[in-house]
Amino acid sequence: MLLTGKSAQQTLLYLAFCIAILLVPLFLDDAFLLNKYSRYLVFAMLAVALSLSWGYAGILNLGQATTFGLGSYCMAMALKLGTVPVHTGSEGLPDFMVWNNVTELPWFWAPFHSTTFALVAGILVPATFAALLGWFMFRGRVTGVYAAIITLAAMVVVNLVIIDQQRFTGGFNGITDLAQFEVAGLSFDAYSSSTYYLVALCLSAVLFLSLAITRSKTGMILQAIRDQEDRVRFFGYDVALYKIFIFAVSAGIAGLAGMLYTIVMEFASPTFLGVPLSLSVVIWVAVGGRQSLLGAALGALIVTGVQGALSESETFLESWMLIMGGLFVLTVLFLPKGIAGAFEMLTARFQRQPAGQPATAAKPGGEAITHGEGA
Amino acid sequence: MSDDGEIQLALNDVSVSFGGFVAVAGLDLAVGKGELRCLIGPNGAGKTTALDLICGKTQATSGEIRFEGRSIDKLKEYEIARAGIGRKFQVPSVFRELTVRENLHIGQSRQTGVLANLVRFGGSMDDDELERLAELVGLSDALDSAAAHLSHGQTQWLEIALILAQDPALILMDEPTAGMTGQETGKTAELFNRLRGQHTLIVVEHDMGFVRDIAETISVMHQGKLLAEGSLKEISSDPQVREAYLGSGGIGHA
Numbered sequence: 187m188l189l190t191g192k193s194a195q196q197t198l199l200y201l202a203f204c205i206a207i208l209l210v211p212l213f214l215d216d217a218f219l220l221n222k223y224s225r226y227l228v229f230a231m232l233a234v235a236l237s238l239s240w241g242y243a244g245i246l247n248l249g250q251a252t253t254f255g256l257g258s259y260c261m262a263m264a265l266k267l268g269t270v271p272v273h274t275g276s277e278g279l280p281d282f283m284v285w286n287n288v289t290e291l292p293w294f295w296a297p298f299h300s301t302t303f304a305l306v307a308g309i310l311v312p313a314t315f316a317a318l319l320g321w322f323m324f325r326g327r328v329t330g331v332y333a334a335i336i337t338l339a340a341m342v343v344v345n346l347v348i349i350d351q352q353r354f355t356g357g358f359n360g361i362t363d364l365a366q367f368e369v370a371g372l373s374f375d376a377y378s379s380s381t382y383y384l385v386a387l388c389l390s391a392v393l394f395l396s397l398a399i400t401r402s403k404t405g406m407i408l409q410a411i412r413d414q415e416d417r418v419r420f421f422g423y424d425v426a427l428y429k430i431f432i433f434a435v436s437a438g439i440a441g442l443a444g445m446l447y448t449i450v451m452e453f454a455s456p457t458f459l460g461v462p463l464s465l466s467v468v469i470w471v472a473v474g475g476r477q478s479l480l481g482a483a484l485g486a487l488i489v490t491g492v493q494g495a496l497s498e499s500e501t502f503l504e505s506w507m508l509i510m511g512g513l514f515v516l517t518v519l520f521l522p523k524g525i526a527g528a529f530e531m532l533t534a535r536f537q538r539q540p541a542g543q544p545a546t547a548a549k550p551g552g553e554a555i556t557h558g559e560g561a
Numbered sequence: 562m563s564d565d566g567e568i569q570l571a572l573n574d575v576s577v578s579f580g581g582f583v584a585v586a587g588l589d590l591a592v593g594k595g596e597l598r599c600l601i602g603p604n605g606a607g608k609t610t611a612l613d614l615i616c617g618k619t620q621a622t623s624g625e626i627r628f629e630g631r632s633i634d635k636l637k638e639y640e641i642a643r644a645g646i647g648r649k650f651q652v653p654s655v656f657r658e659l660t661v662r663e664n665l666h667i668g669q670s671r672q673t674g675v676l677a678n679l680v681r682f683g684g685s686m687d688d689d690e691l692e693r694l695a696e697l698v699g700l701s702d703a704l705d706s707a708a709a710h711l712s713h714g715q716t717q718w719l720e721i722a723l724i725l726a727q728d729p730a731l732i733l734m735d736e737p738t739a740g741m742t743g744q745e746t747g748k749t750a751e752l753f754n755r756l757r758g759q760h761t762l763i764v765v766e767h768d769m770g771f772v773r774d775i776a777e778t779i780s781v782m783h784q785g786k787l788l789a790e791g792s793l794k795e796i797s798s799d800p801q802v803r804e805a806y807l808g809s810g811g812i813g814h815a
Contacts, residue, residue, distance in 0.1 A: 431675045
């Protein structure tokens with residue numbers, strides 16, 4: 187009974203967050219700020235993705251940006267083809283291909299004429315990539331630091347391939363000069379509330395989908411795997427399969443975030459699959475609390491928000507990196523479970539006190555009873 | 562060996578070595594359905610390794626392990642578990658960050674598929690069964706507290722309860738009373754006697770008082786082999802067994 191009460195509370199909290207982010211455009215009529223906040227919300231979605239694999243299944247993915255970048259390129263390819271009839275002089279090719287002496291649209295570009303295909307690919311390509319990588323890692327029982335290093339290395343490889351294959355990917359410059367995203371007769375201008383709503387709605391959907399996964403028995407088993415992998419195996423669960431599943435789901439969400447990022451930023455670039463972004467995600471999630479989806483999202487919003495404010499103000503132009511680093515160290519030292527953990531501790535204290543007992547006496551007393559019964 | 566039941570588990574000439582050290586050397590062991598078998602032996606006799614071999618944690622170098630008529634020595638751990646073998650580890654291993662209730666839900670593993678469990682909310686065990694198990698091991702009042710808050714003895718019982726939730730035909734128990742107080746050990750013996758007949762049990766144990774309380778047939782291992790088998794009376798008068806335990810103060814003090 188306590189459990190249902192607690193989970194109802196949690197649902198309400200998530201709902202409040204989603205409503206809050208959806209209300210923002212009503213009070214804000216600044217195209218630049220809306221675009222900036224849409225970007226932060228995309229980062230929040232990326233943080234939720236990492237929270238699923240790291241916080242719930244114990245898989246520290248240092249290469250979360252790989253799948254983010256793959257998603258963003260899928261969207262960029264579709265939007266680039268949207269500009270083709272207008273912008274290109276010759277052969278209906280994207281401009282950078284013309285500059286690179288490509289004469290024919292590569293086969294893997296062709297299907298991106300269809301927006302539907304691009305939307306599906308933006309989720310399935312990253313998810314498949316992660317599933318394959320996961321298959322090798324988790325079937326081979328690679329865990330902990332080693333898994334983290336493999337994800338990081340895989341990202342560097344994908345990043346290099348994209349930069350190297352300039353003819354097909356635009357290389358260092360990425361894919362720029364894109365059409366506006368249009369779906370079902372709606373067009374999404376990056377500097378408008380429509381794009382903000384799109385991102386906010388997707389984030390809300392992702393939050394509740396992820397919440398449902400963590401509350402299912404599969405979510406419970408994943409947490410058990412995080413605690414004691416071997417114990418789970420000897421109950422008959424195929425641990426590798428569970429890990430591959432959540433790794434792929436996390437990658438699919440990151441891919442969706444990547445697609446939205448392309449819409450918001452109006453380009454895709456190899457920096458989207460870069461080490462700096464990927465490690466930033468880990469920091470957001472650590473600050474927000476990796477074992478809370480909402481905490482991870484808030485962590486991303488707070489850290490990127492503060493970062494944005496500091497780096498844009500003249501006084502901190504030189505020192506903002508140092509301040510961010512200091513904040514991170516302080517959080518890890520004093521709030522090992524992040525902001526979400528601190529919040530839980532506080533609410534627990536508030537809820538216990540009105541019961542008419544000092545905050546500390548309630549729990550140990552309860553435990554003493556079970557001890558007595560046990561002995 | 563009791564002759565009344567069919568043989569459920571059979572190890573035929575099973576050996577395993579780790580980098581030259583032979584932990585189990587040609588072990589033969591047969592356990593009947595519903596039997597409660599105690600496996601004893603001096604330190605380093607290969608008892609835990611024998612359990613590891615049965616549950617798939619360790620692969621045998623040679624020999625064959627058969628369970629309910631099929632060969633299981635090449636199966637993966639989770640396949641062996643699904644075939645109906647449960648394992649309790651020597652160091653109690655439960656999910657410390659989850660509540661006792663959630664722990665029990667995970668133990669109940671009739672449904673092991675990712676997608677099947679994805680659409681299952683609030684666990685898969687009905688509350689009556691869960692509460693019955695919790696009561697059986699004295700954890701009724703601790704259902705909603707995190708497993709990390711349990712005492713050592715309670716953690717041992719929780720793991721036993723998890724195995725019972727799994728409901729395997731054969732349960733392997735590695736020193737289930739390690740670290741328990743005398744009173745807790747007594748309760749555990751009581752519990753095992755209740756399980757007798759419903760599950761086949763193989764119990765590795767050092768505490769001879771506990772073995773005395775539960776044993777019907779005892780198998781004695783020494784240097785990776787089966788040394789003797791029989792009732793407590795038979796093996797304690799066996800000169801070979803006395804020899805093996807020499808230096809460790811005799812069987813009663815092992």
